[in-house]
Amino acid sequence: MSSDPRSPLIPPVSETVEQTTTYAAIDHRQPQESPSSTNNDVTIAVKQMTTRTWRSNSYVWSIIMLGILLFVSTCLEIAVLKFNLPGLDKEDREAIHFPKNFDDLKALNAIMSGYIQQHFVNVYTTFFFTYIYLQSFSLPGSMWLSILGGALFNPWLALLTVAISSAIGSTVAYAISASLGSVAVMRLFSDRFMKWNDQLADHRKHMFNYVLVLKLAPLPPNWLINLGAPHLNVPVWAFFWGTFLGVAPPSFIHVQAGAALDKLSSSDELVLMTPMNALWLIAIGIAALIPVYVRRRYHL
Template identity: 35%
Template sequence: MSAGQTGKKIALVLGFAGLLAFFYFSGLGRFLTLATLKANREALALYYADHRLLMVGSFIGVYIVQTALSLPGAALMSLAAGAIFGAFSGTLYSVIGATVGATAAFLATRYLLHDMMQRRFGERLEGINRELERRGLNYLLFLRLVPVFPFFLINLAAALTRLPFRTFFIGTFLGIIPGGFVFCNAGASLASVSSLSEVASPRVLGSFALLGLFALLPALYAKFRERGENHE
């Protein structure tokens, strides 16, 4: 690796570290509460009525940074989107912000660590890499739809494999639409929401798990058929 590449990687790491340090030491996290959102909803809605483009652009920008840095508050951001923009527009803006932020995290991790990971574990990961190159969209949709897998870990893990960038982008965009709509729809009726946990009820989580299984079925079927052909 050249000195220039090393310098760029160090600068990128320091930049991310600086932004993380600013968030945690500035105390911004104390504003990421449901109570704060409810108290300021009317003021945010009035500001949006007078400054629509600025509000939309600012919201998407904040969501991108929040997702790229894996900061807490994604669920609250989606509730806020529904409360300010409405269920459908809020879903669109949230999904755009989350997808671009996740893509930034994916690209940064791939730039920093992918080559090292492949050099060290390339042979062990070869089977996984081949499978992801062929049917990565199905696996990624499953991971995005089933909410037991942390969002930021999927971004990082995918970057360390040979999952194609296009597959990551499309799978992320499509896979987070259902969850985004659920939270934005709840945000549109913010007064009735008393906690974030009641939005992600067991029934809703079960529905996401079922969608995830449907997304995974084509890959499972292909694997089963290939295994049968190899035994013939």
């Protein structure tokens, strides 16, 4: 595979792009007729990167920098869990970890429910930064944390917090993929991104709606959307707000489940995707696509 992380998205052309080019993207506009043009010619829009992000130069360097960033962020997260929750008993502190199943969730809720009465700000900020950490590095546990938020906080506060922290964390992942992890990401997922690039050809004017619907759907996974978005020229504003609104409906289901957590005795009673919930998510997805249909139907 080519060492250029963006080369899979660029079709062969008759002219060579200079090595000093910092970024190249396909221009989906029709090329203008010229005497020297052929049927195989395509128009390439070369865009100079104006952002001040660090871009990796090699696969090994990209992997090393990602490892360092993950290590530093994990140390900061451990520090938050250790020093931002004062007054916990030693036994309770040892039980503080990311919930991975229903039993972990019940145990963590039992500890935090009594603790939050005197240390609300500590619990809330720990929840907020932990959620961003999980989303930034696509680590598992966000769903369980959303349910825990519904159990600990006011449902509307929990929903708003989950939506905002998810949008922030996903945007951090977007930035990491576009900069330090650019070579590694394209080396691993370039074939899939190339297929998405073809599918996005008709959606360049509707990126916000496109991201919103993708975040609603269970597939493709959110972490892959976060990594691929910057390499497919998805604007960061469309990505952030599309994520914020797209994760809100499924997060509402999780928060509702958390509000009833104390009444559940086993994981069998924790039912998230009921037929009604599925229909509700489908209806929201269709509603998000209506503006796209109207704009394309009437050429707005």
